[in-house]
Amino acid sequence: MFKKSYLAAMAAFTLGSVGLNVLAAESCPRVEGFYSTWDYPAGGELDVKDLATDQLTHIIVAFAYPRADGSLDTTxxxxxxxxxxxxxxxxNTGVMISVGGAGVDFLSMDAAARSxxxxxxxxxAELHNLDGIDVDWEDWSTYNQPNPVESGYLLNLVKELREKLPQNLEVSVDVQAGGWSGINFHKDLDDHADIIRFMAYDYTGGWGGSPKNHHAAWExxxxxxxxxxxWSxxxxxxxxxxxxxLGIPFYNKSFPLxxxxxxxxxxxxxxxxxxxxEGVDYNQGTYELGNYVHFWETPELLKTKTDFVSENSYPGIFIWELHQDSRDDGYKLLDIIANELPxxxxxxxQWQPHPSVYSTGDVVSFEGKNWRINGGPLHGVAPQTLGHAHRYTELGSCQNYVASHSL
Structure with missing residues (x-):
């Protein structure tokens, strides 16, 4: 049973791209980026002060590592x-810590350790004034078949985390689709998680029989x-x-000829x-050089993905990983994403009724938008009140991404 009608989602897909930025602004899309904290990250160093908080709604710090006894390695x-x-x-950019990562052991913990x-x-999260916790559990003992015991371990962890974390802080889970790994992610995770992050990459790779194609191709x-x-x-x-x-990779795979x-x-x-x-068109997406055929995420492919997100009521995208983007203006993938999902x-x-009094030039929020008062003093008249539209100027959609600002 679909949790949202497939037909409804596909009907929304028929919307034209003309209103893309309008739709995106109305929904306040999420543009989240993972930031790795280990030495020598792929892509080279990226100073914290250079993180594009004018474009990113959330930064997800990777990683905190669980130990078998339930303690955390956050070095x-x-x-x-x-x-x-x-x-x-x-x-106004939220910050989350991600626990886990590829190859990280969760299965050594018993129920008491997970608690x-x-x-x-x-x-x-409370010590560092974070805005949420992300769970990146990729540790399974079996693949390509249901594993209800281990799926339940992750579900219970997320459920308990949601119960114990303050309600204004978010819980997210990183998941994969498909029957190989995706089958291990419980269908009820979204009953407890605020965001499900679809790791939409690594569809091709170094295993035998893998297609030679972009690992995050649209198909x-x-x-x-x-x-x-x-079954899918x-x-x-x-x-x-x-x-x-929707996950967007800032890394690519090249296959030997x-x-x-x-x-x-x-x-x-x-x-x-x-x-x-080599003078290759960035939108070409594939090129042979030496013994390798290279495939990569192109600006046009990014727009296809962000169009789909905007037109089908998805909350937004996340990036793995911020260090990996180009440093040159005109080639930054994050710039393309931010233009499509501002x-x-x-x-x-928030606007308050009488006895609150507002003066000319004051700005208030009301029903997800900011409004500037044109003629004060004003009290008891909300934005969009019939006959009083001239009293306010709409400034656009608004969203507080920092938890302490959302109380």
Whole structure:
């Protein structure tokens, strides 16, 4: 059973792209970026102060690592977390910590340890003034078949985290589609998580029989989102569209023409090596050089994905990973995303009825938009009141992404 009608979602897809930015601004889309905290990140160093908080609604710090006893190893994250929070919160950008990551062991914990892990995550979020917790559980003992026991472990962890975390802080879960890994993600995760992040990449790779193609090609992603068949383990067969965020990779895969390993190139490397170095059109998306055929995320493909998100009531996108973008103006993928999914302004103080009195030039928020008072003093007259439209100027949609500003 779909959690949101497949037909309704596809009907929305027929909307023209002319109103894209209008639709996006009305819905205040999420544009989230993971920020890795280990040494020598792919793509090179990216200083905290250079994080584009004018474009990002959330920064997700990767990672905190769970130990078998439920304690947390936050050594890497601790080096950056407070500086990120200070920089982000100053420009209405939320900050979350992600626990886990690929290859990280969750299964060694028993129920008591998982409960302790939740307590430690809640304490860490409160200590560092975070806006939520992201769970990146990719640790399974079986694949390509249901594993209700381990699926239940993750579900219970997310449920307990939602119960113990303050309600103004968010809980998110990173999931995969399809029958290989996706089958292990419980269909009820969105009953407890505020956001389900669809890791819409790695559809191709270094395993035998993998196609030689872009690992986040649209034909794979579209099916992973809206394949109507229950066996597909697509997002729409399991989770509410309004909670499903689409993952965008800033890394790419290159396949050998003869012998050799599959290589990973960041968007920055694609630009420097192929676009600038070889004069290849960035939108070409594939190019042979030496022993390798390279595939990459193009600006046009990004627009296809952001169009789909905007036109089908998805909350937004997330990026893996911010270090990997080009540093050159004109080639930054984040700039393209932000143009298609512009960040909303923060909400002013909410309009209040009489006895509150407002003066000319005051700004208030009302029903998800900011409004400026044109003629004061004004009291008891809300924006959009019949016959009083001239008293307000609409300033656009607004959203507070910092939890402490949303109370």
């Amino acid at each position: 890497e994250a601790d080096r950056f977390i407070d500086d990120i929070v200070e920089h982000a919160h100053a420009n 302790k892990l939740v307590d430690n995550l809640v304490a860490y 794979y992603i579209h099916g992973g989102l809206v394949n109507p068949h229950e 383990q697509s997002m729409i067969t399991k989770y509410d569209v309004s909670k499903t965020s 003869a012998n050799g390993p599959v290589q990973t190139l960041t968007a920055r490397e694609i630009v420097e090596t192929l676009v600038q170095g 960040k909303c302004q923060p909400c002013a103080a």
